[in-house]
Amino acid sequence: MGDQHLVRFEPVDLEIEVPESKTILQAAFDQGIMLMHGCKEGQCAACKSYLLEGEPDEVEHDRYSTFALPDFERDEGYILLCRAHAYEDLTIELLNYDEEVIKSGIPIQDATVEVVSKEKVTRDLCNLVLRLVDPPALRFFPGQYVDFKIPGTDTFRSFSMANTPAGESGLLEFVIKIYPDGYFSQIxxxxxxxxxxxxxxxxxxxxxxxxxxxADLLFLGGGAGMAPMLSLLRSMTENDIKRPVRFYYGARTKDDLCFEDELHEFESTLADFRYIPALSDAGDDSDWDGATGMITDVLRRDETSLDGTDVYICGPPPMVEAALEILPSLGANEKRIFFDKFTTTGESESS
Structure with a gap:
């Protein structure tokens, strides 16, 4: 048996060579194939697929959560691409895929970066700016993220870029939530x-x-979900994209809002942009005359029909889950809802 095997994906008519030493998802990334994924740790099931040809016992999984792949599903031939290693040629049916994105991926790169600045923008959000050292540039699409290696370990944490690829050469910007007991947060x-x-x-x-x-655009964010939203909005400005955008952002108090000046500037630099911040705990903010309540409740009050609207959601899991429950009732097409669900330490501390 060789150490590489041919893996074919249906219904997208795509095949790649996969080394036994790498997961199927990682091998796809290496070749610029952007298969559907989420946590990359066998927790979320975003990459769950079905084995059409090949024996289940010839697919070995790294450690994963049985919530993502119950034993009975694995016995039926379901696999997690982010955990699965191929030990023979396989044909796999992709259950979740986006034909617009799948062949537009950028090969994964390792990079060394240097810290340029580190600034608290709220009590628990840190604006981190890095300079690429080797290589001096990194290709990415607005809204994507990179994995940070925790110094002295083989553990990684995931954080979204807030800048755009066309931004200042060699710099990457992040908005990272600081958790009191977060391993990477405290480092x-x-x-x-x-x-x-x-x-x-x-x-x-x-x-x-x-x-x-x-299509109109509706962005819904909270916490460090600000980062990819900024990347998308900055990219829209740079590329003169004229689609109408409404950005709902939830924070606890007024002091938890950030990048306010830039967000209001988008109202003049973008063709049709509206920023709607909401405070879930306005408390004694007597000078606050904006929306109050959970951001998903504010969204439900404000929006009557999202038919024909592309929706992008990024933030803490409870916010994302609440939004996914109410959006169909507002007319949003489930196939036009795109989301990133951040997790905390004990899961993957993504932000």
């Missing part, structure tokens, strides 16, 4: 300093702007 807050070097790899992620010129 970032207490140990990482300007001039330090870190290791990253990427880009990953499917949270990219789809080409649909006639």
């Amino acid at each position: 970032l807050e207490n140990q990482v300093a300007v001039g330090d070097r870190l290791e990253i790899n990427g880009p990953y992620g499917m949270f990219t702007l789809r080409d649909n010129p006639g």
Whole structure:
């Protein structure tokens, strides 16, 4: 038996060579094939697929959650691409895929970066700017993310870029939530300093702007979900994309809002943009005259019909899950809802 095997994907008529040492998903990334994925850790089931040809016992899985792939499903031939290694030629049916994105991927790169600046923009959000050292540039699509290697470990955390590929050469910008007991969070807050070097790899992620010129856009974010939203909005400005955009952003208090000046500037730099921040705990903010309540409740109050609207959601899991429940009742097409669901330490501390 060789150490590489041919894996064919249906119904997209695509095939790749997969080394036994790599997962099927990683091998696809290496070849610029952007298969559907989420956590990359066998937790979310976004990459769940079905084995059409090949024996289940010739597919070995790294550790994964049985919530993502129950034993009975594995026995029936379902696999998780992010955990699966091929030990023979296979034909796999992709259950989740986006034909617009699948062949437009960028091969994954390892990179060394240097910290340029680190600034708190709210009590628990850190704006981190890095300079690429080797290689000096990294291709990515607005809305994507990279994995950070935690110094001294083989563990990674995922964070979305807030800048655009056309931004200042060699710089990457992030908005990272600082968790009190987050492993990487505490290293970032207490140990990482300007001039330090870190290791990253990427880009990953499917949270990219789809080409649909006639459709309005609705962005819904919270917490560090600000990062990919900024990347998308900045890219729209740079590329003179004139689609109408409404951006709902949820925060707890007024002090938890950030990038306010730039967001209001988009109202003049974009053709049709409206920013709607909402506070879930306005408290004594007597000068606050904006929306109050959970951001999903504000969305439900404001929007009467999302038919024909592309919806992008990014933020904490409870917010994403609440949004996914109410959006169909507002007329949103489930096939035109795109989301990133961030997780905390104990899962993958993505932001």
